[in-house]
Amino acid sequence: MSRVLREFREETRAWLEEHCPNSMRTRMVPGEEVNGGTKKRSSNPDAYTWLEKMSARGWTVPTWPVEYGGAGLDTDHFMVLLEELQMLGARPPLGGMGVTMIGPTLLEYGTEEQKRRHLPAIASGQYAWCQGYSEPGAGSDLAGLQTYAEDCGDHFLVSGSKIWTSGASHADWMFCLVRTDRDVPKHEGISFLLFSMDSPGVTVQPIELINGQSPFCQTFFDDVRVPKEDLVHKVNQGWTVGKRLLQHERSGLAALASADMAGPMERIKPSVSMPELFAKYAGADSDLDSVLRDDLVANDMLLTAFRLTQRRTLEESASQTPGAATSIFKYVEANYVKQQLELQLRIRGTQGLGWEGDMFTDEEVSMCRLWLEAKAISIAGGSNEIQLNIIAKRVLGLPD
Numbered sequence: 001m002s003r004v005l006r007e008f009r010e011e012t013r014a015w016l017e018e019h020c021p022n023s024m025r026t027r028m029v030p031g032e033e034v035n036g037g038t039k040k041r042s043s044n045p046d047a048y049t050w051l052e053k054m055s056a057r058g059w060t061v062p063t064w065p066v067e068y069g070g071a072g073l074d075t076d077h078f079m080v081l082l083e084e085l086q087m088l089g090a091r092p093p094l095g096g097m098g099v100t101m102i103g104p105t106l107l108e109y110g111t112e113e114q115k116r117r118h119l120p121a122i123a124s125g126q127y128a129w130c131q132g133y134s135e136p137g138a139g140s141d142l143a144g145l146q147t148y149a150e151d152c153g154d155h156f157l158v159s160g161s162k163i164w165t166s167g168a169s170h171a172d173w174m175f176c177l178v179r180t181d182r183d184v185p186k187h188e189g190i191s192f193l194l195f196s197m198d199s200p201g202v203t204v205q206p207i208e209l210i211n212g213q214s215p216f217c218q219t220f221f222d223d224v225r226v227p228k229e230d231l232v233h234k235v236n237q238g239w240t241v242g243k244r245l246l247q248h249e250r251s252g253l254a255a256l257a258s259a260d261m262a263g264p265m266e267r268i269k270p271s272v273s274m275p276e277l278f279a280k281y282a283g284a285d286s287d288l289d290s291v292l293r294d295d296l297v298a299n300d301m302l303l304t305a306f307r308l309t310q311r312r313t314l315e316e317s318a319s320q321t322p323g324a325a326t327s328i329f330k331y332v333e334a335n336y337v338k339q340q341l342e343l344q345l346r347i348r349g350t351q352g353l354g355w356e357g358d359m360f361t362d363e364e365v366s367m368c369r370l371w372l373e374a375k376a377i378s379i380a381g382g383s384n385e386i387q388l389n390i391i392a393k394r395v396l397g398l399p400d
């Protein structure tokens with residue numbers, strides 16, 4: 001390692017040691033995360049101290065240019081920062097669709113004015129964003145979307161509805177795919193708009209999920225006025241922008257600093273190791289049966305291979321931006337998470353099925369709800385089948 005990197009490592013370690021609050025050096029607790037905006041607050045005040053310190057250094061989005069709220073780190077420096085954060089067990093200071101999805105997309109497709117207006121606000125966590133893609137009749141076939149934006153000279157008027165809009169009830173802004181031309185092939189008549197969720201004509205209706213929570217909504221638009229300066233890229237070329245954003249969503253690379261430490265893979269871990277969990281429920285003298293042992297080892301190997309591949313891909317990617325291969329990560333991660341939670345359930349037995357009540361610990365209840373919630377992970381952001389289609393076509397080059 002070069003002297004410059006060594007010095008950066010030492011300085012980073014000392015700075016993190018001094019500024020990372022103790023409670024931010026523990027595993028993320030549900031309700032304590034910060035995803036931007038003011039409508040949904042973290043229950044831990046330290047989370048905001050941590051966010052302020054990190055964003056002042058540009059370390060909520062370390063690889064973004066300094067003028068847009070980042071620190072302009074190259075891959076080598078970014079990896080050092082990431083390693084130091086991991087060594088400390090530090091939580092990501094900021095998550096959400098701003099830093100992981102729309103921010104990286106605006107870096108590529110936004111006008112200078114859009115970048116200056118939105119990126120620093122995203123980097124400092126000022127606003128929370130949500131994604132207006134899916135519609136009741138357009139999920140996997142996203143390009144079939146019907147929400148219409150009428151061109152009214154200096155603005156659009158948007159009408160229609162989106163569904164499964166995660167976080168819409170506490171988002172400040174939406175990035176949204178709309179139809180701007182009905183008379184051309186479906187992919188060629190789509191545009192990409194940004195608008196405030198407080199715009200007149202936007203209504204949000206929460207949808208309750210199998211785990212008892214309502215993290216997503218149906219969102220209705222009734223003649224929502226969107227100024228032309230909030231169009232990203234060109235009219236009728238929104239499909240290109242929308243697809244690029246999906247690669248960021250699926251990659252986990254764009255937000256490696258956060259994904260590694262607070263993504264689904266970390267959230268699903270039990271508080272003790274899997275063999276300890278087994279001893280706790282089956283009794284210290286019980287032997288792991290060979291089938292369960294094999295399944296645990298296979299699941300662990302999958303995780304290790306995934307992490308190494310994710311890291312290698314980041315190191316090899318000069319541009320630090322994801323490509324079609326991100327569908328592989330999305331697919332493998334979804335399978336890993338679902339398998340891991342099934343294994344925990346097998347170990348906990350009926351204690352793993354606690355919904356509420358004194359018979360169950362808080363961890364048992366929250367893991368049961370997570371097990372139910374995780375059923376959706378192979379659908380969210382594009383289903384497993386769609387990822388396999390993309391891998392076949394764009395990665396392996398197989399014919400349609």
Ligand SMILES: Cc1cc2nc3c(=O)[nH]c(=O)nc-3n(C[C@H](O)[C@H](O)[C@H](O)COP(=O)(O)OP(=O)(O)OC[C@H]3O[C@@H](n4cnc5c(N)ncnc54)[C@H](O)[C@@H]3O)c2cc1C
Nearest residue numbers: 131132133134139140164165166376379380381382383385
């Ligand atoms: C937890 C969660 C959060 C979400 N958050 C958001 C959000 O914030 N914003 C947003 O816009 N959307 C969001 N979505 C929606 C998500 O993107 C869609 O659910 C997903 O794209 C699938 O679309 P669909 O539900 O309409 O299913 P459909 O497209 O109707 O698919 C039904 C089934 O058919 C299969 N299928 C469909 N087409 C093919 C094909 N060509 N080849 C093989 N199999 C196929 C699918 O794999 C699936 O199993 C979220 C979904 C979930 C579960």
